[in-house]
Amino acid sequence: MVKYLMRFDDINSRQxxxxxxxxxxxxxKYNIKSILGVVPNCLDEDLYSGKSFDGYYDYLRSCKLYGDTIAQHGYSHVYDSNDKGFFGSCSKSEFAGHKLNEQLNRLEKGKKILEEEGLWDPVFMAPSHSFDMNTIFALSKLKFSTILDGFSILSYKKYDLNFIPQIASKPIPAFIPGLSQLCIHINTISDDDFISLKYFIRRNHHNFISLNNIIPKANFLNFIDQFFTYKFVNLFRKIRNLKNFFYKIFFKSRCFLQRLYYFSKFRKYDIYKWHLKGTFYCRQxxxxxxxxxxxxxxxxYVDIGCGLGEILSKVKLEPSRKIGFDIDQGLTEIIKSNFRKNFIFFHKKQDLIKYLKNFSNTNNEIVVISMLNFIHTLSEDDLINFISELYKNIGSYVLLVDNIFVKSFQYKYSHHYYLLNHQGLIKYFPNVDNIRNLYFIQIN
Ligand SMILES: [Zn+2]
Structure with missing residues (x-):
């Protein structure tokens, strides 16, 4: 009968x-002990999700006292190597491919931070499951005893280190007589998987064990176990890649067809052509x-820079409660003849402000204002002024805004640090489509 081990990856103060x-x-509630994969010096902003947790280290110390294991999850979690290492599934690593001294240096600095906070345990968890022989030498030198990785269903000993296997993030079937290390990425777990995980814990809490209860031994079955598990993981990854490939084809075709439809329907209008290119299904x-x-x-809901109002049209709200604004005057005609019934549209800022002023939020209603693909032509001062001008006229609101992180002439201003460190930051979504982040901010 399988035993489950609970592991959280990417723990940092801004998760x-x-x-x-x-x-x-x-x-x-079920007295289950977890493994907390802590990034000692987290410089990977893709692991951020909101504001920093003030009592971060105190909380982690309380977890350790409770019986959780602190695993050192790399050092800074910044990938600067393309090596997959022994177990990685994609070509990115903080360790594999680097010289022994570099790896030793990173691991030692990470260990020191955790030791100074009274948190270090001799357990290692590699970012992206990627490490190589030099990592193993460095870990041994630094007196680590356990690596949380490996393709097998039984724990094993190798190079004088304990290997606790990790083959799938989700639980493996209960009839398999081995170990299933659940691997949770709390920032990115989907809503459905989050619900399933809670359900799974409630139903299977008696089958969870703690890392301290696992004593890896050399077993004659180890070789067979590793051989077949490796084959299985490889096959699983191939199927997953194939599935992702078909998803990609589906998304690309949907985008292509929508573009084609928009071009055929709206090409005669005098509007900026990107409205016909960056359509809803073409923009993640x-x-x-x-x-x-x-x-x-x-x-x-107010959408500043609404374009053809695709988001406005789709938001579940009465049309009179959806307001679009765009500086492209050409949109007035197209919206009037095609989307008039979906939302109210302004193309002059003073008209929008006047309208919002009359609305004035007195009943503590939830107002959401988005500025998407809009702020990269505004300087920081202009952005701050615009945000406060809206606040003066409508009161508190939730701002949904994006920032493009690729450097180009077209994307003149980056507001990343202003938005990421905004005191009202509720949630941060890094890298939603390879060029931009989304920020979701309470404006008071
Ligand atoms: Zn990680």
Whole structure:
């Protein structure tokens, strides 16, 4: 009968703590001990999800006292090598491919940080599961005893280190007589997987064990176990890649067909041509933004830089409570003849402000204002002034905004650090489509 081991990756002070506590409290209700993969000096902003947790180290110390294991999850979690190492599935690594001295240096610095905080345990968890022989030499030198990785279902000993296998992030079937190390990335776990995980813990809490209860031994079955598990993992990864390939084809075709439709329908209008290119199904950030806006259940939604108003048209709200604004005057005609019934449109800023002023938020209604693909031509001062001008006229609101992180002439201003460190930051979605981040900020 399989035993489950609970592991959280990418622990850092800016992770999604709300979600983390929901799972952690549930685990503690059943007295389940977890492995917390802490990034000692997290410089990977892709692991951020919100504001920094003030009592971060105190909280981690309380977890250690409770019986959780602290695993050193790399050093800074910044990938600067393309080596997959022994177990990685993609070509990125903080360790594999680097010289022994470099790896030793990183691991030692990470260990020191955790030791100074009274948190270090001799357990290592590689970012992206990627490490090589030099990592193993360095870990041995630094007196690590355990690596949380490996393709097998039984734990084993090798190079004088304990290997605790990790083959799938989700639980393996209960009839398999081995170990299943669940691997949770709390910032990115989907809503469906989050619900399934809670359900799984409730149903299977008696089958969880703690890392301290695992004593890896040399076993004559180890070779067979590793051989067949490796074959299985490889096959699984091939199927997953194939599935992703078909998804990609599906998304690309959907985008192509929508573009074709927009071009045939709207090409005669005098509008900026990017409105016909960056359509809803061709822009991942628009799909994500719609998901966020609907989840907030707004009473009023304003889209600044709305283009053809694709997000506005799709948000679940009465048309009179959806307002679009765009500086492209050509849109007035197209919206009037095609989308008039979906939302109210302004192309002059003073008209928008006047309208919002009359609305004035007195009943504590939820107002969401998005500025997507809009702020990269505004200087920081102009952006701050615009945000406060809207606040003066409408009161508190939730701002959904993006920032493009690739450098180009077209994307003149980057507001990343202003937005990421904004005191009202509720949630940060890094790298939604390879060129931009989304920020979701309370403006008070
Ligand atoms: Zn990681």
């Amino acid at each position: 999604d703590w709300d979600r983390f506590f929901i799972i952690k409290n549930l685990l503690e 950030y628009k799909i994500k933004a719609l998901e966020i806006i609907d989840s907030l259940k707004p009473d009023l």
